[in-house]
Amino acid sequence: MINIVFFAQLREQLKSDGLQLDIPTPCTVKEIQVALLAQNPQWRDFISNPALMCAVNQDMVQLDAMVENGNEVAFFPPVTGG
Amino acid sequence: MDDNCPYDLLSVQEADFDVAYEYAQLRENNSQDGAIVFFSGLVRDFNQGQDVTGLFLEHYPAMTAKALAGIIDQAKSRWPINRVRLIHRVGQLHLADQIVFVGVSSSHREAAFEACHFIMDYLKKQAPFWKKETTKKGDWWVETLEKDQKALDKWQQDDPTDS
Numbered sequence: 001m002i003n004i005v006f007f008a009q010l011r012e013q014l015k016s017d018g019l020q021l022d023i024p025t026p027c028t029v030k031e032i033q034v035a036l037l038a039q040n041p042q043w044r045d046f047i048s049n050p051a052l053m054c055a056v057n058q059d060m061v062q063l064d065a066m067v068e069n070g071n072e073v074a075f076f077p078p079v080t081g082g
Numbered sequence: 083m084d085d086n087c088p089y090d091l092l093s094v095q096e097a098d099f100d101v102a103y104e105y106a107q108l109r110e111n112n113s114q115d116g117a118i119v120f121f122s123g124l125v126r127d128f129n130q131g132q133d134v135t136g137l138f139l140e141h142y143p144a145m146t147a148k149a150l151a152g153i154i155d156q157a158k159s160r161w162p163i164n165r166v167r168l169i170h171r172v173g174q175l176h177l178a179d180q181i182v183f184v185g186v187s188s189s190h191r192e193a194a195f196e197a198c199h200f201i202m203d204y205l206k207k208q209a210p211f212w213k214k215e216t217t218k219k220g221d222w223w224v225e226t227l228e229k230d231q232k233a234l235d236k237w238q239q240d241d242p243t244d245s
Contacts, residue, residue, distance in 0.1 A: 008140050008212035009223040051226075058145035060208060074142060074210075078226035081139070081170060081211025082123055082182055082202060 002032065002067060007076040013046040025069040029054050029061060032073055051078055091166055092150045094141065096173040099183055108165050108187045115164050119194040120185035121202055125175050129224065132217040137224075139172045139181070142210035146170070153204045157186075160200070160241070161193040168201065170211065203233040 002025070005018040023035050033047055040047075055074040056065055067073055093099075101122055108118045127134050154166050167185040175181060184201050188194040213224040 005142070007142055007210065008214070055142070055145055055210070058142075058148050060149075072144070074145065076142065076210060077212065077223070079207065079210055080213045080224040080226055081141070081209050082206040 001069065003070075003072045004032070004036070005072060005074045007074065009077050010046055010052065010075055014040075014043055025071075026066045028063065029056065029065050029067060029073060030063040032067060033063070033075075047075070049077075052076065053078060091154060092147060092168040092170075094143075094146050094150070094170050094172060096171060098171070098180060099169045101180075101183065104167050104169070104183055104185055108167060108185050112165065112187060114189060115187040116189055117191040117194040118185060118187045119191070119198040120167075120183065121198055122180055123182040123202075125177055125179045125181060127177050129215060132215065132219060132222070134177070134215050134217050136174065136176045136216040138174050138214045138216070138221075139170075140212045140214065141170075141172050145210045149209045150205065153201055153208060156204065157197040157201050161188065161197040162190075163188040163193050163197045166197075166201070168205075170205070170209070172211070200237055203230070203237060206230045207234050 002021045002023060003018065004021050006014055006016060011017050021032065021035060023032065036047055037044055053076050054061055054063065056067055057071050101120070105118065105120065125137055150168055154168060157163060157166065163186050165187040167183065169183040171181055184198050186194045186198045188197070207230055214221055215224055
């Protein structure tokens with residue numbers, strides 16, 4: 001089971017702050033995106049946005065990063081702090 | 083890092099901060115450093131063409147401190163700096179409020195100037211904060227700027243260890 005979390009504008013667009021995803025592991029972040037879209041096709045425009053950033057266990061990663069069972073995977077828009 | 087100094091490196095908080103206090107902490111019992119450089123960021127009344135009346139800062143609580151600590155570590159590996167103090171506020175902020183504080187002490191000013199600048203540039207691109215501005219025409223999420231990426235690219239080109 002993977003803990004998925006969403007932040008900021010993406011959270012508002014998806015109307016969800018996260019969910020538990022049951023997916024065979026290890027898998028890639030990209031495969032998680034595909035699984036999320038299969039379950040929620042209405043999210044396509046938002047989850048497929050190439051500008052989205054991703055973190056696995058609170059470290060920024062690229063879409064080819066590997067995810068293990070029990071990891072937390074976060075998706076969010078480009079950050080704007082400071 | 084100065085092991086003799088029980089120094090609080092970073093804070094993510096709703097509360098305001100006192101620059102005079104933070105500066106005093108960077109100086110306290112510190113005879114080895116000849117320079118302190120600090121930056122404070124404020125809420126201004128314009129951004130991306132709208133009349134801003136305030137902003138809400140969201141963050142990813144489980145990740146924020148880890149990301150900021152990683153940025154401080156990068157700065158410490160790159161410049162001979164001693165103390166670093168980083169504060170970032172979250173939640174509802176109003177016009178002219180303080181948002182962020184970065185203070186760096188070092189034996190010499192060049193390292194303190196550059197490390198402070200580096201930490202701010204990296205924070206803006208790699209720490210999980212998002213600003214939602216309140217304007218007279220409604221609320222909207224601040225968009226990332228190309229100039230912030232260029233600021234980061236500059237440090238990567240300048241990195242003598244990255245060849």
